[in-house]
Amino acid sequence: MIEVEGLSKRYEGLTAVRDLSFRVEAGDCFGFIGPNGAGKTTTIRILATLLEPTSGQVRVDGHDVLERPEEVRRVMGFMPDYYGVYPGVRVWEYLDFFAASFRVGRSRRRAVVDDVMALTDLAGLADRDVATLSKGMKQRLCLAKTLVNDPRVLILDEPAAGLDPRARIEIRTLIKELRAMGKTILISSHILTELSDICNRVGIIERGELRATGGVEEIRDRVRPRRTVVFRFVRGAPQAEALLRTHPQVDGVSSAGEECLRLTFDGAPEDLHRLIKVVVDAGLPLVGLEPEKYDLEDIFMDVTRGDLA
Numbered sequence: 001m002i003e004v005e006g007l008s009k010r011y012e013g014l015t016a017v018r019d020l021s022f023r024v025e026a027g028d029c030f031g032f033i034g035p036n037g038a039g040k041t042t043t044i045r046i047l048a049t050l051l052e053p054t055s056g057q058v059r060v061d062g063h064d065v066l067e068r069p070e071e072v073r074r075v076m077g078f079m080p081d082y083y084g085v086y087p088g089v090r091v092w093e094y095l096d097f098f099a100a101s102f103r104v105g106r107s108r109r110r111a112v113v114d115d116v117m118a119l120t121d122l123a124g125l126a127d128r129d130v131a132t133l134s135k136g137m138k139q140r141l142c143l144a145k146t147l148v149n150d151p152r153v154l155i156l157d158e159p160a161a162g163l164d165p166r167a168r169i170e171i172r173t174l175i176k177e178l179r180a181m182g183k184t185i186l187i188s189s190h191i192l193t194e195l196s197d198i199c200n201r202v203g204i205i206e207r208g209e210l211r212a213t214g215g216v217e218e219i220r221d222r223v224r225p226r227r228t229v230v231f232r233f234v235r236g237a238p239q240a241e242a243l244l245r246t247h248p249q250v251d252g253v254s255s256a257g258e259e260c261l262r263l264t265f266d267g268a269p270e271d272l273h274r275l276i277k278v279v280v281d282a283g284l285p286l287v288g289l290e291p292e293k294y295d296l297e298d299i300f301m302d303v304t305r306g307d308l309a
């Protein structure tokens with residue numbers, strides 16, 4: 001579990017993070033989303049004990065990052081946004097080195113390295129020089145490295161940056177597997193759609209301040225409580241339009257193409273049910289219903305425009 005309370009970080013002349021508070025519960029996959037320069041890496045480096053906060057408190061699995069950094073590092077796997085690999089080192093040696101740094105004993109290291117290589121699909125590359133790996137392979141190597149201490153908490157700073165579509169999907173699948181293994185995960189990205197199917201909660205940060213936190217649905221309901229749905233008819237759209245226009249729950253009706261109507265209404269599902277009943281009871285042949293797309297990308301645009309004051 002991660003607890004951040006009133007966290008601020010000032011670099012000389014610049015406040016990169018201002019009074020940030022959020023919690024990531026055990027077993028959560030928390031998406032930390034924000035544009036370039038928002039303060040994601042700054043926050044993450046504080047969580048990873050690599051940077052001291054100016055003020056505020058951060059605890060990882062109950063350990064304060066300033067008072068017990070060693071404990072924090074023991075329970076955490078941290079994947080930085082930039083990292084080095086050393087030429088002349090093989091994949092298994094690289095992982096063995098990090099396992100040794102985490103004091104995994106010589107007798108157990110072989111099994112640990114084999115396990116993380118199997119998980120990250122690196123077994124076939126065990127003897128390759130790390131300097132000859134592609135970006136996607138290096139990214140998997142770095143993720144493998146963050147797993148050698150079997151951490152309960154994973155902090156991943158843009159793990160899919162610079163990867164091709166297939167490699168992105170592979171990293172996503174891997175993160176889902178890690179979550180299924182019970183790990184608590186914080187993952188940063190500015191590619192929002194990437195996080196929507198792996199994260200159960202998100203936090204949106206902009207200019208060092210948290211603009212919104214919660215489940216994607218929850219934030220969506222707060223930012224845009226009204227819903228828009230397109231009703232598709234075989235015929236009779238004009239009659240339906242006249243009927244719905246006077247309905248108290250309907251905010252607006254407009255044509256959305258041939259025999260289609262766009263309806264804006266109070267977001268509750270029961271309201272939608274009532275509207276469907278009105279047209280069906282009137283004998284109008286409603287054959288389709290399409291909710292307007294409103295995903296993480298749209299939420300992000302709304303929230304960072306300041307619509308959630």
Ligand SMILES: Nc1ncnc2c1ncn2[C@@H]1O[C@H](COP(=O)(O)OP(=O)(O)OP(=O)(O)O)[C@@H](O)[C@H]1O
Nearest residue numbers: 011012016034035036037038039040041042043190
């Ligand atoms: N060492 C530093 N000294 C001074 N300013 C810094 C330092 N590191 C970061 N900053 C500034 O702090 C702000 C937040 O940067 P940060 O790297 O945390 O953003 P980010 O959300 O990770 O962005 P990106 O998506 O580009 O990775 C930026 O304005 C950046 O210029």
Ligand SMILES: [Mg+2]
Nearest residue numbers: 040041042081
């Ligand atoms: Mg960053």
